Amino acid sequence: MIEFKNVTKTYDGKVNAVDDVSFTVPQGNIAVFLGPSGCGKTTLLRMVNRLVPITKGEIFIDGEQTNSLNEIQLRRNIGYVIQSNGLFPNMTIEDNVTVVPKLLGWDKEKMRNRFFELMELIGLKPDDFRKRYPHELSGGQQQRIGIARAMAADPPVMLMDEPFGALDPIIRSHLQKEFLQIQKEVQKTILFVSHDIDEAITMGDQVAIFKDGRLMQYDAPDDILANPANEFVSTFVGSDRAIKSLGLHTVADLVNQLKVTPVAADSRQISLKTDLRQILSIFFNEGYEELVVVDEEKKPMGSITIQDVQKYLHQTNQSA
Amino acid sequence: MNGAFQYFMNNQDEVIALTLQHIQLVGLATVIAILIGVPIGIYLTTNDAVADVVLQIAAIIMTIPSIALFGLMIPVLSVINQGIGFLPALIALILYSQLPIIRNTYVAVQNVDPNMRDAAKGIGMSSWERIRMVEIPIALPVIMAGVRNAVVLSIGIGAIAAFIGAGGLGVLIDQGISRYNRDMIVVGAVGVSLLAIIADTLLGILQRVLTPKGMNINA
Numbered sequence: 414m415i416e417f418k419n420v421t422k423t424y425d426g427k428v429n430a431v432d433d434v435s436f437t438v439p440q441g442n443i444a445v446f447l448g449p450s451g452c453g454k455t456t457l458l459r460m461v462n463r464l465v466p467i468t469k470g471e472i473f474i475d476g477e478q479t480n481s482l483n484e485i486q487l488r489r490n491i492g493y494v495i496q497s498n499g500l501f502p503n504m505t506i507e508d509n510v511t512v513v514p515k516l517l518g519w520d521k522e523k524m525r526n527r528f529f530e531l532m533e534l535i536g537l538k539p540d541d542f543r544k545r546y547p548h549e550l551s552g553g554q555q556q557r558i559g560i561a562r563a564m565a566a567d568p569p570v571m572l573m574d575e576p577f578g579a580l581d582p583i584i585r586s587h588l589q590k591e592f593l594q595i596q597k598e599v600q601k602t603i604l605f606v607s608h609d610i611d612e613a614i615t616m617g618d619q620v621a622i623f624k625d626g627r628l629m630q631y632d633a634p635d636d637i638l639a640n641p642a643n644e645f646v647s648t649f650v651g652s653d654r655a656i657k658s659l660g661l662h663t664v665a666d667l668v669n670q671l672k673v674t675p676v677a678a679d680s681r682q683i684s685l686k687t688d689l690r691q692i693l694s695i696f697f698n699e700g701y702e703e704l705v706v707v708d709e710e711k712k713p714m715g716s717i718t719i720q721d722v723q724k725y726l727h728q729t730n731q732s733a
Numbered sequence: 734m735n736g737a738f739q740y741f742m743n744n745q746d747e748v749i750a751l752t753l754q755h756i757q758l759v760g761l762a763t764v765i766a767i768l769i770g771v772p773i774g775i776y777l778t779t780n781d782a783v784a785d786v787v788l789q790i791a792a793i794i795m796t797i798p799s800i801a802l803f804g805l806m807i808p809v810l811s812v813i814n815q816g817i818g819f820l821p822a823l824i825a826l827i828l829y830s831q832l833p834i835i836r837n838t839y840v841a842v843q844n845v846d847p848n849m850r851d852a853a854k855g856i857g858m859s860s861w862e863r864i865r866m867v868e869i870p871i872a873l874p875v876i877m878a879g880v881r882n883a884v885v886l887s888i889g890i891g892a893i894a895a896f897i898g899a900g901g902l903g904v905l906i907d908q909g910i911s912r913y914n915r916d917m918i919v920v921g922a923v924g925v926s927l928l929a930i931i932a933d934t935l936l937g938i939l940q941r942v943l944t945p946k947g948m949n950i951n952a
């Protein structure tokens with residue numbers, strides 16, 4: 414658990430880059446820091462591992478005040494992924510990934526095993542990459558190695574500053590999904606900087622929206638989309654926020670809440686796992702009147718129409 | 734030229750002995766200069782104000798004519814009875830080597846991508862670990878270029894050290910002048926040049942070997 418208490422950062426006695434920010438990130442959650450360029454996301458993130466000294470206020474990790482800990486020990490217990498180019502060009506991929514374990518004095522065998530384990534986890538063949546150097550890898554591969562390096566010593570907390578920022582949209586969304594899959598296994602407490610609302614919705618258990626160093630809203634993505642706290646948040650999340658929120662729900666959610674009509678006509682089949690944003694685009698792009706929902710065994714359960722989606726959206730937004 | 738070759742053939746043992754003396758003087762001076770200059774260069778990257786002053790001083794030392802520097806050291810070192818000979822020559826070469834070594838170290842470490850330094854700090858390296866595991870390896874090719882510079886420079890200046898009795902190939906030049914023996918002078922001068930060329934080539938190879946593999950693209 415990470416707790417920010419009235420955290421303020423003033424650079425050179427001028428304006429506050431981070432201004433009296435308080436919120437708590439529960440154990441095992443991903444909190445996304447979101448906001449326009451210069452709003453203080455990176456500054457706040459770097460105060461957690463004390464790369465930036467705190468001007469006022471306190472940060473607690475599992476109840477321990479960060480300023481009371483040894484700076485080097487603190488950082489070795491926090492995985493840190495910086496925006497592209499954080500890999501050491503003079504080290505092989507294996508040395509890069511195991512650099513923190515090495516600092517911690519692990520023996521060779523343990524480091525080797527950990528390297529193989531991590532490479533499996535991020536989906537790269539260990540033997541293909543072991544002896545290569547960062548410049549021989551694609552941007553997406555480098556980014557994955559950066560994440561593996563941050564996870565190497567299995568730190569309970571990870572800081573990620575726009576880890577997928579420099580990648581093209583397809584690779585980015587692929588890595589986002591992949592990373593969420595990993596997170597399901599590892600259950601870290603993660604602070605994740607982004608300036609992309611869609612990324613925030615996909616990645617975040619919580620989203621913190623900042624403007625000029627001040628925290629505008631801190632809520633689950635659902636709540637932010639349904640109930641923006643103010644004008645700034647609602648403009649920032651965009652006028653299509655209702656449609657965005659559909660990405661957070663699946664056909665299963667809809668079926669649970671609404672009665673589906675029995676299958677009348679044969680139509681395109683969709684699985685329970687499909688998200689509703691996708692459903693909407695199927696309706697629009699492929700021109701079906703209704704879609705047939707099938708369960709895990711591909712048995713039809715009933716059909717849904719575009720009105721059902723609308724009704725569902727309406728109900729969830731009201732209940733939120 | 735024929736005469737010089739004859740002279741070399743007739744005095745091989747002496748010429749080789751003087752060459753080894755030369756190498757010894759320059760080699761020892763370079764090792765000590767690295768041990769002094771590299772840490773100073775690294776330290777300077779943490780303190781800009783001091784950096785300016787130190788680099789200025791090193792540059793001024795470079796401009797002192799070597800004969801004058803030897804002369805200046807005679808009274809100082811006479812106190813410990815070492816006014817002439819190996820020691821003043823060694824000290825002079827160490828001083829002359831400081832500028833290329835300090836400056837190249839300083840520039841190379843300062844030019845290490847700030848993202849690298851940030852990543853190193855962020856994952857919990859101490860300052861020493863960061864310098865040893867990241868900054869020096871990345872800066873090494875440029876530091877080595879400075880060392881190469883210093884060595885070539887020292888081999889040339891080392892020839893003049895013979896005038897204060899430090900030995901080396903300069904002895905041939907010194908004696909050649911006083912005996913009006915042109916062949917001796919030529920053998921001494923060519924010897925110094927060859928030594929410089931060979932040292933430069935070998936250090937060039939060493940520089941390539943020491944360049945981290947992952948950084949060959951930049952080298």
Ligand SMILES: Nc1ncnc2c1ncn2[C@@H]1O[C@H](COP(=O)(O)OP(=O)(O)OP(=O)(O)O)[C@@H](O)[C@H]1O
Pocket residue numbers: 424425430448449450451452453454455456457608
């Ligand atoms: N080292 C520094 N010295 C002085 N001012 C700084 C420093 N670092 C950041 N700032 C200022 O603090 C404010 C917040 O910067 P920060 O880097 O935290 O923004 P950000 O939200 O991460 O922006 P981006 O999305 O562009 O990365 C900016 O106005 C920036 O100019």
Ligand SMILES: [Mg+2]
Pocket residue numbers: 454455456606
């Ligand atoms: Mg930033």
